[in-house]
Amino acid sequence: VAELRSEFGSDAQILVVVDYMQATPAEPGKERGHAANISSKLRKTAKSLRVVVVGVSQASSANSSKLRAGEMRGIESASSGAETAQIARDAYVILTIGDRQNINPDTVRWRLSVAKNRMGVADVVYDLDHVGRLGHWAVVGEPRSASAVREGKNEEQVQKKVAELRRSIVSFVD
Secondary structure (H helix, E strand, O other): OHHHHHHHOOOOOOEEEEEOHHHOOOOOOOHHHHHHHHHHHHHHHHHHHOOEEEEEOOEOHHHHHHHHHOOOOHHHHHHOEOOHHHHHHHOOEEEEEEEEEEEEOOEEEEEEEEEEEOOOOOOEEEEEEEEOOOOEEEEEEEEEEHHHHHHHHHHHHHHHHHHHHHHHHHHHHO
8 A cells, every 4th residue: 555655646546455355364263253353454454544445255155045046135135244243344335246147148137235335325236237258247227225126026936936827727727
C-alpha cells in the first residue's frame, strides 16, 4: 500500500482483494477462530491504511448447494459463509452469488444477492450474465427485492409441478 501511494499519490484509491479468507493455514482444530481473527485484522488494517478490502469467503458445505440452487438470496444469504459470525460482523457489505441457470451454450446467468449493506440498500438481487469463453459479465435488467425473486421462484416451481401432474394424468388416461 505504501509503494502504491508513493507511486500514485497519497490520495490514491486502493482496492485490496484477499482470495480467499479461509486459505491461510491455521493450527489443527483452530481454523474457525483463525478465520475470525483474519477478518477482524483485515477490517482494522483497511481502516488504518484507508483502503477498501474485499475478502472472498467460501460458503459452508451445506449452504454452497443451497446458493447454487437459488434457495438462499438477499439477507438470508448473509449467513451462508463458512466462519460466518465474525466475517458478517466485520463486513460493511456482503454479496453472495448463486442460482446458476444455463441461458444458452455460451451464457450462464447467476443471481448476485446484496445480503448486507451498511451504507446502502440490502436484500436486493441482481441478475448477472456470464459469457465464459469471453470472460464477460453483464448486469441484466433492474435489481429486484429478494422477496420478489423468491415469489417468482416459488411460482415457477408450482407451474413445473402442475405441468408434471398434467403429464402424469395424460399418461394414466392413455
